[in-house]
Amino acid sequence: MNYSIAKEPIIVQEVIDKVVQREAGAITTFIGTVRELTHGKKTLYLIYEAYESMAVKKLEQIGKEIKERWDGADVAITHRVGKLDITDIAVVIAVSTPHRADAYEANRYAIERIKEIVPIWKKEHWEDGQKWIGNQLETVAYPTGKPEESDLNE
Amino acid sequence: MNYSIAKEPIIVQEVIDKVVQREAGAITTFIGTVRELTHGKKTLYLIYEAYESMAVKKLEQIGKEIKERWDGADVAITHRVGKLDITDIAVVIAVSTPHRADAYEANRYAIERIKEIVPIWKKEHWEDGQKWIGNQLETVAYPTGKPEESDLNE
Amino acid sequence: MNKVLFFAHLKDAVGEEVIELDTNGKSVVEIKELMKEKYPALNLENVMAAINEEFASDEDILQAGDTIAFIPPVSGG
């Protein structure tokens, strides 16, 4: 169960525990949290919704892609759904590798791919309204390759 | 106390908690663990030793450098000393930033700087002996700028 | 029969997450047209389809029992 959709708050350590290996010298984690301000607008809370069975498959696919690209990597990803408040954790990605450079690069790859291919959507709630947020990459809808340089600057 | 030297096992979540901020959408952590094999040689355990008061000052300096380079970043670093077994955590670096690219880059910068300027040493213990390990960068002893590309491939 | 799934703003427009429909032998693009007729509020611009939890192309044909899902641009992470 290295790839999962959670309805309850994510315990970071539990995700990390899944990738501990004797051959790994480095573990990186990415923790995506709900930010109060986006483009100057104040978020009250978010709702995340997932096509759960497909989302798990796509997270598994991302893990497989990483293991093909980075030798000795292990990966675990948990994404939360439901209502999230400011500073709540939306996603945790843990990657372990023998050498540290790979752990950073593979982890970065995972979050970019999540934003491309994993069927999860967020609805932002502000004081004056609410809206389902579309593709945050603001590029073509589903690039199939690696993220473009411009996507990496968000 | 965002920068510390620990004699007891490091609790990852406690380091993360220090960098949570409402303005941050991304937290990265780097967890350096004791790897069993280095260049094919089997490690039994490690001893880490620090010039503790200076090490804390140098960790603070790294945090300051990061805040100057990456807008809105917050940083916490804990490094363990004493005897560590395989898979034990030697160091945890947590960085939060408003945007995710910065969280990866700033975290990477922290670990590279630790390996350059923080007075901490490790003694590797193998089945057939033991040795204090020197500069793992295998470059000039104390570069003062950013790490070179070649240093980033370890 | 086939299941048709809607998510995010599509679910809001349709008012349901799942409907049952016989779309056997129809292509993805044909089903999209059908949905637009059935639900005038449905905006399928930039919306991908998945058949049985894998992204599908416009020309893919639904078989009996297949599930088709409409996937708006994702915003997880």
Added chain:
Amino acid sequence: MNKVLFFAHLKDAVGEEVIELDTNGKSVVEIKELMKEKYPALNLENVMAAINEEFASDEDILQAGDTIAFIPPVSGG
């Protein structure tokens, strides 16, 4: 008086982490020479000095009460 600190393999060579010595008015490089005479097993190659917890250059002069530490290439992380 001044404190002189040794770490890692230097501590092993000297047999102590701290010694007290009057090095008032001497430069870092002069103290290094003094240490090599006092402890023939001491290898100060690639070893930096820190005065009062800040990296120092060979020409820096110790004042009364200053602490000097010898810092072998670091290997934390």
